[in-house]
Amino acid sequence: MSGGWDAVVVGARVAGAATALLLARAGRKVLLIDRAAFPSDTMSTLFIHQPGVAKLSEWGVLPALLDSGCPVLDTISYEVGGVRLAAPAPVMPGAPAAFAPRRRVLDQLLVDAAVKAGVEFVDRANLQELVHSDGRVTGVRFRTATGVRTEHARLVVGADGMRSRVAQLVDAPLEVSDPRASCVYYTAWTGISTGFGFHESPGNWIVRIPTHDDLTLISTYFPQDRFAEVKQDPFRHHLAAVRSTAPELYQQVCEADQVEAIIGTGDQQNYFRRGHGPGWVLVGDAGHHLDTISARGITNALLQAAFLAEELAVETADPARLDAALARFTRRRDEELTEPYQSTLELARLTVTPSRLEMLRTIAASPELTGRYFAVVAGMLGIDELFDDDALFDDDALFDDFDDAEGDLGDLDREVQS
Template identity: 55%
Template sequence: MYDAIVVGARCAGASAALLLARQGRRVLLVDRMKFPSDTMSTLYIHPPGIALLARWGVLDAVAASGCPPLETVGYDVAGLRLTVPTPSTPYARVAYAPRRQVLDHLLVGAAVAAGADFAERTSLREVIWRDGRAAGVRIRTPEGLESVPAKLVIGADGRQSRLAALVDAPFRKQDELATCVYYSCWKNVEADFGYHERPDSWIVRIPTHDGVTVVATYFPQDQFAQIRLDPLAAHLETIKQNAPDLHDRLAGAERVERLVGTGRQQNYFRRMNGPGWALAGDAAHHLDSITARGITNALTQAQLLSDALAGQDLDDAGGLDARLARFAEESYGTLGEPYKTTLELARLRLTDSRAALLRAVARSPELTRRYFAMIAGVIDRSEFFTPELAELLPAAARWTAPAEPAEPAEPAGPAGPERGEVTTTPR
């Protein structure tokens, strides 16, 4: 009998397994992939996520893996070129963008070192129910099907979460698809971390391991059908048009690896808890990757889940469910702000009022600091959009006006296949 089975062994699942194992729980962590394993991501982790890695003792290994620290943020928008220090927290001064096959593997290693059992190439098939509660799982291992009882089943199995489907976790909030994204990897390019924003376009350059720079290009979702016909051409053309300096730097560089992209970056919150089960990471909540919040959110949720369960007797079903409910409420509370900021930016509307706001912000070092800190999740929106700011800059009030209610992009229920996901081969 395990205390907890965690399905999915990346930033949400491996972190949850690590923290629960450190509480002295018996934990089984499973993933259908063989590790180390890569996944779709542009890799950037904001300082609040880095602070958690530091707190858990994993950051030193990330730094030792050769991943460069990202000490500044560049922003090229509305005639402005800003470079600011990475917004810091008391526990993290810089950001990192580690390759996922490195980061996720380090987290799994830390979970195993803390006492968790890890089974790779092992898939969740069914939930075992007893008296209306999740009481374990049926898994397919390389040796065959097995039943594993557990007091708690945690789904950290990503956007297409099988656990969410099996427990019938409804969507609590869904918003329409906002962007589509394609990214490429380049060697021998001098690049620091930064964004280039233009109307209908958002481009990010992200240095990672081995001298590689990831370049991600975001387009409005309504251009996806057209762009996916020749995504590489669209990717290179938007860099040329909207980030000409970066385009010049790429001219002498070597493109490595495949172009990768997706038009299916859903925006949702699912119900995250039920009798004997919980969801964390993308399984619980997903948002457009434009603000690079997914990894930090997943790490945050692992910490919230571990905090909620601290000291709880898992044999006390009522007590356990109350703690899971607390975890879910704290998650909705914590993740609501980045969700709102992300959806605003993901509309890719560089309106006159937003451009005016950014120009005004750029004139004040303090507002600039607070703006970037808000985007990084270091401060809350309320600490940036103060009444004083709205009085000083009416544009701030207009920019933050609530979005029109969005129609759900797809019906609630088990998610379908990744219809829009496309990869192409290197040139």
């Protein structure tokens, strides 16, 4: 289309900025808009699993993240019902550890990389309407401080989060949905040195997440049916949950300084939306959201951006071919993200069954199984591979990954220092 964009991406955080970056690097002309003023924070406990870190590494963004002073989360632990699992963080090529960067840092790094790749970025730009022609979405109309702007595009990407305006405007139905199961509140502290990990008891899930500026976020999850009660006095319930479920952490909290107000949400939606239609596609939370207890949203958003860019790497000038590529993207999204969705729903029920405790006891007795368990948690292995003997004893493969990842960290250190 003359004078138009190959793609307009609405929403410039992990899903949108990553999608814009990849499309621009593939030679596409891309406009990226967001209604927020960047750099910008958003509600999140920030944790990125290794498959998400590997994407940042592949796209060349990880060195800048390390350079920003983001702590390297290279250990992990999990305590529940008297069982303790602890291990080095799992590694994979490109992902020497996990990270939990402030969103004003991570999202801005992705936007900067996108702009460097040729994307035009406009913040404080609020999508109002979609433009249609011959039954297709062919552009966007958005409001900025200086007025209303209309832009035409072959593809409009809705990367505008759980309450997506794009999804609303195209009337994208929920194809899978499940009731809200949990609610969450979190705070930020200085003076806590625990590393990354989680603690569970029936009805509570606690996570400690080191982030920038020597801060540790502590998040507490409660059952959704307690939300009305917890939100009356979230800080008191937060502290009570830490004291009962993670007493050693509570001792540190008593000596630490709380540096940010407690915030949280009960709006823990669980769904897959229809992912595409003529001239439009949804990525990130806009198309698929899951309870934040498994901390998968950022990683899923980065993976979806990669899937979409891969499916669009073919010739898409013909609308039918474009729509076919979008359909392949949605199928892939659903295939790859259904298992973590199901296991997240299970976790968010916050029940500790005797059979799960028994399994965790078995895992805790074996350092090898413990490592594999955390690789499952990170989304690097399927749950059916946890006790898979072939994979379990394939030491060469495990050590190859470890060597690659150690090499990655050394390379990154050198890049950061140079």
